[in-house]
Amino acid sequence: MSIPVAIIGASGFTGLELIKILIHHPNFKISYIATSSGEESVSALHPSLTAMIEFDVKKADAKVVAQKAKLAFLALPHKASMGFAKELLDLGVKVVDLSADYRLELETYERHYCPHEDKAHLESAVYGLPELYKEEIKRSDLVANPGCYPTAALLALLPFTPYIDANYPIFIDAKSGVSGAGKKCINNTHFVTINENIFAYNPMAHRHEPEIAEKLQKSSGKSFDITFVPHLLPITRGELVDSYLVLKEEIDPLLVLKAYYQNAPFIRVFENPVSVKNCSGTNFCDIFAKREGKKLYLNSAIDNLLRGASSQAVVNANLMFGFDEGLGIPTIPYTP
Amino acid sequence: MSIPVAIIGASGFTGLELIKILIHHPNFKISYIATSSGEESVSALHPSLTAMIEFDVKKADAKVVAQKAKLAFLALPHKASMGFAKELLDLGVKVVDLSADYRLELETYERHYCPHEDKAHLESAVYGLPELYKEEIKRSDLVANPGCYPTAALLALLPFTPYIDANYPIFIDAKSGVSGAGKKCINNTHFVTINENIFAYNPMAHRHEPEIAEKLQKSSGKSFDITFVPHLLPITRGELVDSYLVLKEEIDPLLVLKAYYQNAPFIRVFENPVSVKNCSGTNFCDIFAKREGKKLYLNSAIDNLLRGASSQAVVNANLMFGFDEGLGIPTIPYTP
């Protein structure tokens, strides 16, 4: 079997990761690659892929995508994404959208981003965190791939929602590699700025904060007070999320994690603090937890470009076509 | 004026920093340098100082120190330090001790380290955080230089003790460069382990947690519930400390900081998140704060080897001899 798929927005880091995964995917076959400008080859765009793929990159055209592909991965900026997704869906192409455009409830979205231009499809979009919505993803034509920080934060927090004391805030201190800031050349991504450095950005004001809060609330029925502070790290890939909260009772957090994730192939529960390096290059989310009295410390790590974007997108695509969720998904880390 | 001073434990990173500061100090003059083995030259020990200082390194001998120096900086491991400090103090040499041996109350020390062997001097030791104990330091013969994490954490937290709601825990998420782990070659300091990586270590169990708690308590008269999680970062120097807590009232945190530190020459209050790089190479502690409702986020950065160790030690020595606290203290950062 070979399902033709399109990658729209192939010039960035998540686009590159999609290509890398799909080159060898057993059931998907890249049939179309587009960037905003088009008219180059994949190996001009990503010289590291020289000799691995020869393909003309086009300027994206929804009608051509509909002729050539059954599913499209959209690695576009938010707002641009919903315009294109709408067209594709109306033409019968399934969509995994890596932008924020279909992740949030309308009201949350419009408060933190911009007016929504595809309310019809927004209603039916499924939030693509497979550990939470696997069955819904299987039946969906439009999956909103989660943000990288929400992926790592939610996978650590979800098992504990029955035990969290909601009278206390949940503080999330997150750290991301520079690839999370994208390929754009700006002061924060200049080597000299971030090398031998670390700093917080958008503290208590990052758009991933409402995404985490909304998904926790929707899945548990309870409201939690989330404070989120992300940091930029002098590493290329990898993301570490530390969550601090107070419990209602003195549970064993590792037991809770292991029970909750006993059938989750892409969660690894560790008895010691996790390392971003151990999961870089894979779709794994590694989680550690420790309790002191009623205070709980959660410690989760992912590859921001894979579990935080492109490999999770392919897991979602696998599910949407009835394949095993792990088909063609990277599991061998880049260590050492 | 030229006060002769000794550096005991010159082979490590803090020893190197002490030499670097004291080479050009206007009022102190290095008169003795010792390591555990002795019998080499400073430039063999630290080739970067070639042509800057010629000096024979000795095996430490308290009696010789007493003949040669009026003050000794001890950059020794804890336990080793108290043995040597005791001898020096009895011989009339002032001591700035960079180890943990005189930082804590007896009971706290013995619970977290080992039995104390110099209880007499422990009683009179002053905790060398100049912003808190400047007058006491001036009158002291034995100053216990604070730990690096407590320095950055306390300088951010102290101004807020009147406003903190002690019914909520204070969560401290700290990040340190590898020089904080010392010069020993172990798995955690291997380049391949920490490059492209970040991980927590000793979460909720680091010895700097009781140091922070005890000093907050002693200085404010109130008890706070501190949770401390340090991380290792792939940078050489610099330390970022993020503290999360709940206030009793909705104060303006930048105003509180500016008022508290209006006469503190080594505190810089920033309106945006701080960067470790901006203070690396200096004795500054840079602080930023932000409030959302009653939740407070504190963000402080220091150079772990300078403000977190050696330059703070020289500030203390300046005060102990009645000099201006800023004399010869590095203030020009290593940026870019």
Add this chain to the structure above:
Amino acid sequence: MSIPVAIIGASGFTGLELIKILIHHPNFKISYIATSSGEESVSALHPSLTAMIEFDVKKADAKVVAQKAKLAFLALPHKASMGFAKELLDLGVKVVDLSADYRLELETYERHYCPHEDKAHLESAVYGLPELYKEEIKRSDLVANPGCYPTAALLALLPFTPYIDANYPIFIDAKSGVSGAGKKCINNTHFVTINENIFAYNPMAHRHEPEIAEKLQKSSGKSFDITFVPHLLPITRGELVDSYLVLKEEIDPLLVLKAYYQNAPFIRVFENPVSVKNCSGTNFCDIFAKREGKKLYLNSAIDNLLRGASSQAVVNANLMFGFDEGLGIPTIPYTP
């Protein structure tokens, strides 16, 4: 088909890379893993492989290897390797040896390493550079996997041996990531030593210099005067080799490269300087060349742990069993 293979010396970086490649190899199956101490699990040894492989690690025993495996990869220190290889070969196990023990002529070996203890097998060992000795490797039971620097240097130099003016020295300036220095915790691999640094080591005295000279001489029949200076770089993996030499005539170096490597699946000739990052994670050797008058600049890059060790070892094993050389070999780089 499933050939059982053993990995002897699994604790280091090349051992880890061998496991990573062989986990998913279509025709080889790991049947035995040994370290010098034994008695642990693979995931204790390499936590990044948690959930990917469960296997008891043994203390190496040649007789057990002979029962369990048809080929053994030896990732042992030189000298230890030849003792073990000899036993295995006498028991009928094919060997790919990643140490230096079978790479050199007897006389060269003993001058640069130590007395040889397996002269019988040394005679029949094949130097495992597939671009040079593919047919010999196919027929061999003992392949000596090349050193990392010689791999990158030879692949750049070999096409030019007919054109080099041997009256001029060939200067090779090589740069390697820290993983090339191994997992041992020593001053040179301490993060603080090499971060924000670069330095040469063993200039004009590295053991890879005679390996390069001997192989150039053997394959071309001509003698070249090689000067080799390696450097340590603050990166984990990747190796860049720059060679400077004088030609007899003004050839087009890119044409020479393309012609020589037209059928080489793991050589990529670039029109611009190569980047180690573009081939990290793969078995590719990327090569660029530029000429100015009769002076030639060669610029080659490999992943030191893969093309410079473990993936090249599996290519050799593929050939020894008559498989396609590219079977199961990593080709998707770790970029970005």
Add this chain to the structure above:
Amino acid sequence: MSIPVAIIGASGFTGLELIKILIHHPNFKISYIATSSGEESVSALHPSLTAMIEFDVKKADAKVVAQKAKLAFLALPHKASMGFAKELLDLGVKVVDLSADYRLELETYERHYCPHEDKAHLESAVYGLPELYKEEIKRSDLVANPGCYPTAALLALLPFTPYIDANYPIFIDAKSGVSGAGKKCINNTHFVTINENIFAYNPMAHRHEPEIAEKLQKSSGKSFDITFVPHLLPITRGELVDSYLVLKEEIDPLLVLKAYYQNAPFIRVFENPVSVKNCSGTNFCDIFAKREGKKLYLNSAIDNLLRGASSQAVVNANLMFGFDEGLGIPTIPYTP
């Protein structure tokens, strides 16, 4: 004594370094700071200098400079620099120009850069390598500060010009930290591009090649065939230059270096390969050399922003005003 000086072009890295040095210089006093846009404060431009200097940054105006300063440091792009220098010189202001505009003979300059617009002053400009032209610098009103690569290359090569066999090419393999590429945000300075990477750029075509060749020729009267290949390294500051050449006779290279530099306060000759880290933060040029037969390996390191730009500029200014060349010049490295 306090000579007022101006810094023109203060927004870049060399501008920052000039400010850092001049803040505490005993005989110079910053009296004017300009950038291309003006209208900000120094601490807005360089937040790391907060609390260290308060100064209004202006849009550069030569007439105002002439009223306010006796010497101007020009840290401007080439071409822009000669326009401004000309005006200043005509108004009687001494100039240290950090651009390339006055470094080369007219013909060399115009072949590699652009038409020269200040031929009159070009004639009298002195090349500001103090080890070579100290006396000329003392008498000059216009000093052309050398390029970073030429500084490190020439300081290694100059002592050997009597011994070099000019029938063989000199190959120079240079490696620079990213600060050498400037503050502009471009693909090569993006963290993700250069982290875990190294690559050559402009091989055999960099503009510093003719600068090295011309200065060697002018100072020795002999013509040498120079091939220069620079590389970008994943470090912020520091530069390593390796030169490979053939000698006419078998001299002792360390003796030659020590004799040549016996009175040079900013040259350190090492018996082992040098490290960029050992001289980062200082004006030192560290040099090592090794000979094998008639082949010579030279290995020199500098801080590209200091010895390769700003501290060398201040040394030149010291000489131009009759001060000791070392006055206020940084000599304590940033190690560890």
